[in-house]
Structure formats: structure tokens, C-alpha cells
Amino acid sequence: MDNHIESYKPSQSTKSNDSNLLNDGATRIVRSRTVSFVKNENGGEMVTIDLVNQPEAEERTGQTVMNDSDIYLAATYIIDAVETRNYQFNTDPGSLRNYHLYNNRFMQYVLYFFVFVILMLAIFEEPAVNGLSMPYWSTHVLELACLAYFVFRMRHHRSFTPRRIWWTDAKNIILVVAISVMCVDMILMTVLVETGVIEKPFRWSRMLRPLFLVNFPEMREIRRSFRNIRHSLNEILTVLILLFLILFLFALLGRELFSDDDLKEVLSSEPYFAHYIENIWELYILVTTANSPDVMMPAYDWNSFYIVFFVIFVLLCNYIFMSIFLAVIYKNYRKHLKNEVQTSVFLKRRKLAKAWDILKVTVDSKFVLTWERWRAVMKFVIPKHSDMQVHLLWKVLDNDDNGSVAKWEFLRIVDLLSVKLSTINQSMPFFQKYMATCYNSTLSEFICKYVKxxxxxxxxxxxxxxxxxxxxxxxxxxxxxxxxxxxxxxxxxxxxxxxxxxxxxxxxxxxxxxxxxxxxxxxxxxxxxxxxxxxxxxxxxxxxxxxxxxxxxxxxxIERYQVIISTISNIGPSILTFGGVLFVIFYVFAVIGMGIFRRRITFYGYLPDNAYTDPTQLYCGTGIANFTKSEFYNHHYCSNNFNDITKAFVVLFELMVVNQWHVIADGFVLVTHKAARIYFLSFHIVMVVIIVNIFIAFILEVFMVEYSLSKSKYEGAIEKKIDELGLGVDLTEENQDKKSKPVKLDKLGLVSNAEGENSTASDKRPKDPGIRFRIGKKSRNVQLSLQAMFEGELDEENIGPEGLEDNDDLDVDENEPIAYTLNNAV
CATH class of the missing domain: 1.20.120 (Four Helix Bundle (Hemerythrin (Met), subunit A))
Incomplete structure (x- = not known):
């Protein structure tokens, strides 16, 4: 469903259709405002909009004429609520026109294309993938083209956003700084290369490129994930510090226990547990279980009683402390996820409240929304929906069939519009239409019956x-x-x-x-x-x-698997969002890794299978004879290097899997310095300890929601209304499992109503139009599922703290987590 409005003024065909639809007798529901141009004393021009006959809400009735610009603005607020957009924009015609152009699908796809291009440039830049190297000036041209579009996009965003808000938004400041730094970096690189100071300089500013994947407004899902991670870091770091304090304690205890026994490391002549810093490193590896039981074997061989030391450490750190660590992550992440989702609910309700204030009229001293105004605004919100579909959605909202909708019902419109409603054309099969005699024969009917x-x-x-x-x-x-x-x-x-x-x-x-x-x-x-x-x-x-x-x-x-498969498919888009988070972290660490370790290790084959003719190719190009004695070399890991970004991603993926990650780290320590361990330790903490655990917490949360809520409330309401109106698809025919039943006719005259006649239900049974409806198969928006879980804890008209305009504005400690049950999820 495309909820985008292409331009501020409708096309001539749209105007004609709307005019035919909205004319009701001699009274029009919608009319254009008059615009006049006057010159002020200084000779400048000023536009004035005629607001005559625009009564206050208390004075509006169902017959009050409504401006097309008001309908357009109300539709904009509704679309923003459906699309979960939190833009702040000026409501003058020019700004509103720019706003809708900014949200044009094509413009967004162009942005995604340029973000993809600037990220993929690392494949062609030094150090480039083998055979794909490009001259530095060509990649600079492509990068400048990307940055030019980003500047245009930011300028476009600025055209409809209040100046004060735009320049106080941290996202915009980050983008401005990133673009400036990258331009300066390109200039410096050009100067260094052209003057011959450096032949192939390394561009560290590439680490900033993932910022374009996070900070543009269109990337709100990835930004939301990073925001939740950032808000959860305080408690996580507290527990992480405690973990390292335990490591420091056991490293000291291990040195005092084992250093006096003159033990040696396995496959090494190095003293066993004699160096404090090395002890911390080995014990941290043991926390990841990657060096178990290797690390304990020298002590265990010397004295069986020493096994108690490692058993206590593993039980304390691996089974107790890491479980508590996951619980702390889950608790804090869920709390901030709840804050995030409830803030989205508040912002959604504020958008809808603004639309309500524009559309509402007074009927019997109550503010309501009438069918005529609903029909008018839906022509902008869901222009691709048929009149029958618009009327069907109205019947779901107006469940008591009194011809009007109250505010609390209107605020549920997002849930209603988020349900995918498919129109099924009950047309005849091709062969039945063009070969009717053959298709309707006895043999053909038997074949059709069997196939179905x-x-x-x-x-x-x-x-x-x-x-x-x-x-x-x-x-x-x-x-x-x-x-x-x-x-x-x-x-x-x-x-x-x-x-x-x-x-x-x-x-x-x-x-x-x-x-x-x-x-x-x-x-x-x-x-x-x-x-x-x-x-x-x-x-x-x-x-x-x-x-x-x-x-x-x-x-x-199989029924038991259907719920699980459906749940997995529904949370798929959110898993892809976390894939974006992983990509950002991988990209940053890959650039850093290439800057530190490129060409330190290169795969040329292994002796004696490969007879080297070039001495620089010996020992995987390290020039270190003892490198052949390392586990890294003997395990044939030389292809795991940082010589281009694709290989760097492979190495980081292997580190994320954890197994043998310390062997990879030790290989690069041998060709650099022990300080290189900081890089690998940092990646493990960020990716494995924090991000992966938060990802697990998120999957647990959304899986519980999706597994418990197999169908949203409004999906069920729409299906019920479709059945009541006699416009449902015969599921037995669709499933091809049983003999098909006659298709139901339209009981309430919905077709006639959709064509502009009286909207009151009729008992007449019109000719079957051959069109039926059903709930379409679509991955449910997990954000909506989470809103369904937390929205039940809020009053129906609660729109949040005063001054709340964006997700970042909500106090992260304002809401405490509430135990999840099915009752508060509905």
C-alpha cells in the first residue's frame, strides 16, 4: 500500500473524480481556498489566504464546507502516523509541498542508492579487492556525487523544517560534520598523492560512512536500534566492569597458585600463568570457552587439585555471571524498548489528534467524524483503494452503525490502515473463458474437482x-x-x-x-x-x-509449525534491521582493521605444497620464521586477513562466531604487537557481549508478542465485517481442499454506497460485482505489534509529556518495565 501523496495540488483527473465523489446535492464537502496577492509598502509581494467562513470546531457541522488544503493537511498527519514518521514541518503550502516531495518513494530510493554506493566504494579503494582497484580520483568523483546528493537531501529537509529545530537536531549536526571531514580528507589525500609524499595513503575517514546509514530520517529503524543500545549501555557497562574485576582477581590468584611450580604453556616454552596481563587475557578467553580445556591442562597435569580453581571460575563467570549479564541486558533493553515504543505511540496520537482537530464536526453537542469527511480524507490517504474498500474500513470503525466516529475510535485508525486488505477478482479461468465447451465437459469437471x-x-x-x-x-x-x-x-x-x-x-x-x-x-x-x-x-x-x-x-x-513459521516470517523485517546494525559495526571495525593489519599477512600457500620462489612470500608474507610454529599458520588461517574489506568482513564474522577467535587474534599479535589484542577484545565486547545479547533480548520480546498475538484485533474486526457484508472470499475454494461453495452476495448494498449513493445500509441484494476481500498475507510490522503490547498500559487519550516532539526527547528512566502478559499485550 502506497500511502504517499505525490504533490500538493491534485491532478486534473483527480480533481474531477473528487468532484464527482464529493458532490452531494448542491452542497460540496470540499472547496478550494481563495488566494490573493497584494503589494506592501516596500514593493514586495505578500500572499494572503481567505479564511472566511472557516468556523471554529464547536461551530462546524456535518454540512460545513471544508477546504481541500485542510483535508490535505489532515491526510498528511494520518499518513505520518501510519508510516511512523516523526518529522516536524511547517504547514504553509510551500513547505507542505516540499515535505511530500521529500517523502516521495523515488527520492528515498535514490538516497538508498547513494548510501549503498558510498559504502561499496571501499571495495575499489586502497586496499582494494584483488583486480578491482580504481584510481583514487575516480573514487573521489563518485564519493563527491554521493555527498552532493546528501547535501541536496539535507537542504531539502531544511526547506520545510523550522530553522531552530533543524539546527538543534543532533542527526543533522552529525551529517554536516561527517560530510565536512570527508571533504577535507579527500583534499588532503589529493595533495599528498600529487606531491608524491605518499603513494597510496589510507583514508581513515571511511569509518564515518556508516553514519549515513543511521542519521538520515529515512533510516529511523536502524537509528531506533542504536538509540535503544545507547540507552542500555549504562547498566551494561556497570556489569561489564564487575566482570573484569573478577577477571583481575582470578588472574592474580592464578599467578600466586601456579607461577612457583615452574610450569610451561602447552606447545610453548613460556612460563605458565607467570605474567599478570597474560593471565587476564587467557581467563577472558576462557569466559568465551574458546580455550577450554587447553588453558587448564598444565595445572591439572601437575596437580589434580588445581582443577578446583578453574571449576569455580567457569561456574562463577560462565554460568552465573554471564546469565546475570544477559538478564541485566534484557531488563534494561526491554525498559528502553518500552520507552521507545510508547514514545512512538504518543507521537502517533499527536499526529492523529491534529488530524482530528481539522476533521471533527459537532453533532448533538459531541465532536465526531462523519462519513463524508472520512471519504474525502481517505481519497488522499489511500488513493489506490477502491470506494468499496474505503467504505469497508469505515464500517469497521463505525461498528455501531450510527453514521459517525468518536475520537477514541479515530485514534485507532493506524491499526486499521496497517492491515493489508486484498481485493480478489472472482474472474473465470482462462480455459473456461475461451474454451468453455471443453472446460465444462464431464471429464474436465472431474479433473477440476480432483485437482482442487x-x-x-x-x-x-x-x-x-x-x-x-x-x-x-x-x-x-x-x-x-x-x-x-x-x-x-x-x-x-x-x-x-x-x-x-x-x-x-x-x-x-x-x-x-x-x-x-x-x-x-x-x-x-x-x-x-x-x-x-x-x-x-x-x-x-x-x-x-x-x-x-x-x-x-x-x-x-502442519498446524504446530504454522504459528512458528508465521512468527519467524513476521519478525523477519526486524531481524534485517538488526542486520543493518551489525553491518555498521562490521564496517567500522573493518576499516580500522585494514588500517592496522593490511598486508601484514597474505595467503601464498603453505609449505611444502607450495615451493616459494619469492622470499617475501615465505611464512604467509610475514617474514617471521617462527610464524610457522603458530596455531594460526598450522590451522591454515592465512586467508583470514585484512587486505581488503571483503576479507576483513570474513575475519570479523569468524570472530563473532567466537570459536578459535583467540587463535586469529594471536596470529595478528605475532606480526604486530600485543597491543593488537585491544582491537580484538574491543570487537568481542561490542559485538558478542553487547550487541548479540541485545539481539537475543529483542528476539525474545518480539517472538513472545508474535507467538501470542497470532492475529491483530483489527484483522479480526475486518474479517468479521467482511463476512457480515457478504464480501468474503470462499476460503474452501482458495485452499483447494474441499468442494467450493457458492460465493456470498453483497448483503448491505456496499457497491451502491461506494458509488456515491446513500451510505445507509440497504437490504437490497445487487448484482454480484465479482469482487471479494480478504486479509492479505503480509509480514506484520513488529513495531505495530510492540505498540499493541505497550499501548494497553496507556490511557486512550494520553499523548505523553508536554514538549515531546521526537523519540530522543523522552526521559529514558521515565517508564519502568511492566511484567508482560497477554492481557496487557492486547
Whole structure:
């Protein structure tokens, strides 16, 4: 659903349609304001807008004429609430026009493109990916183009934002500083290269590029995640400090216990637990379990009683302290997540309250919203919805059917508009329409009945499982038979349902692509014997394995798994948001890693498999003979280096997995200095200890919400109203499991009402228009689910603290977490 309004003034066709829709007798609900131009004494021009006959809210009635600019402004507030936008903007016509242009989808996609380009430039800059290096001036040109668009975007944002607000927004200040620093850095690099001072300087300012992925207003989901992390850091750092105090204590205790026994490290002649700083490092690795039981073996071999030291340490730090650490993270993150979500609720309600003040009229001494005004504003809010859909949504809000909506009902409009409502055209299949005699024959009816039966699906599910088994045991002779069976399934479904309905299913599209490509490649392989085996066989095998993914349909048909699969799919977008958080942190650490460790280690092969002719290639290019004795070299880790950004990302991913992370760290310590451990320790603390645990806390929270709330309240209300109006899709026909039932007719004359006639329900049964509605399949917005969880704790008309204008303005300690139950989640 595209909720964007392209421009301030509607097109001529839109004006014509609105005029036909909104004319009711001799009275128009909407009319344009008159604008006059006058010159002041200094010769300048001034625009004045005629506000005559614009009564106060108390004086407005259902017959009061309403300005199109007022409707447009009210629609803007509603769209902002639906899109969870928190922009502050001037409401004059010029600013409002710029505001909607700023939120144009195309403009946003261009921004995403330039953010992607500036981040990907690291692939082509020094140190570049092998074979992709570009001259420094060419990357500078591309970077300047990106920065130019960012400046344009910021200037555009400034055009509709009050000056004081724009310059006090930390996001804008950060962007201005980042752009300035990067421009200065490019100038300095150009001077250094052209004067020959440095041949290939390293640009540290690339660390600032992820700021563009966070601080533009469009990136609010990623920014919200970072804001919650920032707010949670105080308590997290307190616990982290306590953890290191325990490490310091046990490191000192270990030195006093083991240093006098003249023990040696495993595979080393270094004294065991004799150096205090080394002890802290080894014990921190033990907290991650990566060096267990290696670190304890020298002491255990010397004296079995020493195992008590390590058992106490592991139980205290790994099982007790780290569990408490996760609990503290979850508690604080949930508290700040609640603050964040409730602030979003407050801001959403303020937007809707502004729209309400514009739209409300007085009926029987009460402020209400009438059907005519609802219809007028919805033409701007959801322009792609049909009149029937607009009327259906109104019937859900106006549940008591009194022709008006109160404020508390209007404030729920976001939940209503967030439900995806699909229009289903009950058209005839292609073959039924153009080959009616054949399609309606007795044999054809029998085929259609069988294909629509659930046992048809069960049969092919069984065939898929047999095919999967034969692929596992490598019985290739039967593949042509299975390809033929699956091609037959595709063709018979197209015949029964028609091309439109067949390709409406994503699974059918998947089947069609996989089976068709596999069939074509198999045919080519049979006909052209000279076809390269290296290409056709691996490709065909890959497609055959992909075909087995249809087993997921079998799993999806089991009720116990449907809720879990649905929950995972619903939280998918939020998982991608955290993927953006991970990318930002990876990018910053990758740039730092390349600056410190580039070309320190390079993979040239390993002796004796590779006979080196260039002495600089010895020992993975380190020039250190003892490097071959390290675990890093013996585990063949030399491909794990920081010689370009792609390899740096791989190394960081391996560090995030934790296993053997200390071996990777020790490899780079050997070629630099022990101070390099600070880099790896910092990454582990930031990514593994903090970010991953916060990610787990978030998944726990949203999974509980999604698992408990299988359907939103308004999804159920809309489905109920669709059924009452007789406009629902016959689910038995859609599921193809049972014999189809006659399609219900429109009981309340909704079609006539949508065409501009009396909006009161009618008992007449008009001709079936062939259009039905159902709740569309769409990943639920997790933000809305979280709002549903926390909004129940707020009064219906609570709009938050005075002066609250943005999420950053709410005191992070204002709301204490409340125990989650299904009652306060609804």
C-alpha cells in the first residue's frame, strides 16, 4: 500500500473524480481556498489566504464546507502516523509541498542508492579487492556525487523544517560534520598523492560512512536500534566492569597458585600463568570457552587439585555471571524498548489528534467524524483503494452503525490502515473463458474437482518426498520421470485455475521456474552431448536440490509449525534491521582493521605444497620464521586477513562466531604487537557481549508478542465485517481442499454506497460485482505489534509529556518495565 501523496495540488483527473465523489446535492464537502496577492509598502509581494467562513470546531457541522488544503493537511498527519514518521514541518503550502516531495518513494530510493554506493566504494579503494582497484580520483568523483546528493537531501529537509529545530537536531549536526571531514580528507589525500609524499595513503575517514546509514530520517529503524543500545549501555557497562574485576582477581590468584611450580604453556616454552596481563587475557578467553580445556591442562597435569580453581571460575563467570549479564541486558533493553515504543505511540496520537482537530464536526453537542469527511480524507490517504474498500474500513470503525466516529475510535485508525486488505477478482479461468465447451465437459469437471481436492496436493507432497530420498541416495536414473510428473502438475494446475490465479501463488512461481529451468538444462544435456559437464551437471544438481525445498510446503501444512513459521516470517523485517546494525559495526571495525593489519599477512600457500620462489612470500608474507610454529599458520588461517574489506568482513564474522577467535587474534599479535589484542577484545565486547545479547533480548520480546498475538484485533474486526457484508472470499475454494461453495452476495448494498449513493445500509441484494476481500498475507510490522503490547498500559487519550516532539526527547528512566502478559499485550 502506497500511502504517499505525490504533490500538493491534485491532478486534473483527480480533481474531477473528487468532484464527482464529493458532490452531494448542491452542497460540496470540499472547496478550494481563495488566494490573493497584494503589494506592501516596500514593493514586495505578500500572499494572503481567505479564511472566511472557516468556523471554529464547536461551530462546524456535518454540512460545513471544508477546504481541500485542510483535508490535505489532515491526510498528511494520518499518513505520518501510519508510516511512523516523526518529522516536524511547517504547514504553509510551500513547505507542505516540499515535505511530500521529500517523502516521495523515488527520492528515498535514490538516497538508498547513494548510501549503498558510498559504502561499496571501499571495495575499489586502497586496499582494494584483488583486480578491482580504481584510481583514487575516480573514487573521489563518485564519493563527491554521493555527498552532493546528501547535501541536496539535507537542504531539502531544511526547506520545510523550522530553522531552530533543524539546527538543534543532533542527526543533522552529525551529517554536516561527517560530510565536512570527508571533504577535507579527500583534499588532503589529493595533495599528498600529487606531491608524491605518499603513494597510496589510507583514508581513515571511511569509518564515518556508516553514519549515513543511521542519521538520515529515512533510516529511523536502524537509528531506533542504536538509540535503544545507547540507552542500555549504562547498566551494561556497570556489569561489564564487575566482570573484569573478577577477571583481575582470578588472574592474580592464578599467578600466586601456579607461577612457583615452574610450569610451561602447552606447545610453548613460556612460563605458565607467570605474567599478570597474560593471565587476564587467557581467563577472558576462557569466559568465551574458546580455550577450554587447553588453558587448564598444565595445572591439572601437575596437580589434580588445581582443577578446583578453574571449576569455580567457569561456574562463577560462565554460568552465573554471564546469565546475570544477559538478564541485566534484557531488563534494561526491554525498559528502553518500552520507552521507545510508547514514545512512538504518543507521537502517533499527536499526529492523529491534529488530524482530528481539522476533521471533527459537532453533532448533538459531541465532536465526531462523519462519513463524508472520512471519504474525502481517505481519497488522499489511500488513493489506490477502491470506494468499496474505503467504505469497508469505515464500517469497521463505525461498528455501531450510527453514521459517525468518536475520537477514541479515530485514534485507532493506524491499526486499521496497517492491515493489508486484498481485493480478489472472482474472474473465470482462462480455459473456461475461451474454451468453455471443453472446460465444462464431464471429464474436465472431474479433473477440476480432483485437482482442487486436498488429496491431489497430498499425492504430490508424497512424490516430492520420494524424489528427495532418491536424490539423497544418488539414484539419478529416475530424474526424467520426476521432471515429467512435476511438469504435468504445473500444466494441469494452469488448466484448472487459469494463468492469473496460478501465478498469484509464490510457491507456484517457484515451482514453475525451478522445474522449467531444470527441464530445459536436462534437455540441452541430452541433445548436445558436447555440453560442458562442468557446467550442466552441477547446475542441474543444484536445481534438483532446490526443488526439494518444496518439502517446506509439507511442513507448513502442519498446524504446530504454522504459528512458528508465521512468527519467524513476521519478525523477519526486524531481524534485517538488526542486520543493518551489525553491518555498521562490521564496517567500522573493518576499516580500522585494514588500517592496522593490511598486508601484514597474505595467503601464498603453505609449505611444502607450495615451493616459494619469492622470499617475501615465505611464512604467509610475514617474514617471521617462527610464524610457522603458530596455531594460526598450522590451522591454515592465512586467508583470514585484512587486505581488503571483503576479507576483513570474513575475519570479523569468524570472530563473532567466537570459536578459535583467540587463535586469529594471536596470529595478528605475532606480526604486530600485543597491543593488537585491544582491537580484538574491543570487537568481542561490542559485538558478542553487547550487541548479540541485545539481539537475543529483542528476539525474545518480539517472538513472545508474535507467538501470542497470532492475529491483530483489527484483522479480526475486518474479517468479521467482511463476512457480515457478504464480501468474503470462499476460503474452501482458495485452499483447494474441499468442494467450493457458492460465493456470498453483497448483503448491505456496499457497491451502491461506494458509488456515491446513500451510505445507509440497504437490504437490497445487487448484482454480484465479482469482487471479494480478504486479509492479505503480509509480514506484520513488529513495531505495530510492540505498540499493541505497550499501548494497553496507556490511557486512550494520553499523548505523553508536554514538549515531546521526537523519540530522543523522552526521559529514558521515565517508564519502568511492566511484567508482560497477554492481557496487557492486547
Amino acid at each position: 481436492h486436498r488429496y491431489f496436493r497430498f499425492f504430490f507432497d508424497f512424490v516430492i518426498m520420494i524424489n528427495a530420498f532418491l536424490i539423497i541416495v544418488k539414484v539419478d536414473e529416475a530424474e526424467w520421470y520426476f521432471l515429467g510428473i512435476f511438469m504435468f502438475e504445473i500444466l494441469i494446475k494452469m488448466y484448472v485455475y487459469g494463468f492469473y490465479k496460478y501465478f498469484k501463488s509464490a510457491w507456484n512461481v517457484f515451482d514453475f521456474v525451478i522445474i522449467t529451468v531444470a527441464f530445459v538444462i536436462s534437455a540441452i544435456e541430452e541433445v548436445v552431448q558436447q555440453t560442458s559437464k562442468d557446467f550442466t551437471e552441477p547446475t542441474l544438481d543444484f536445481l534438483l536440490v532446490l526443488r526439494v525445498l518444496r518439502i517446506l510446503r509439507v511442513i507448513g501444512g
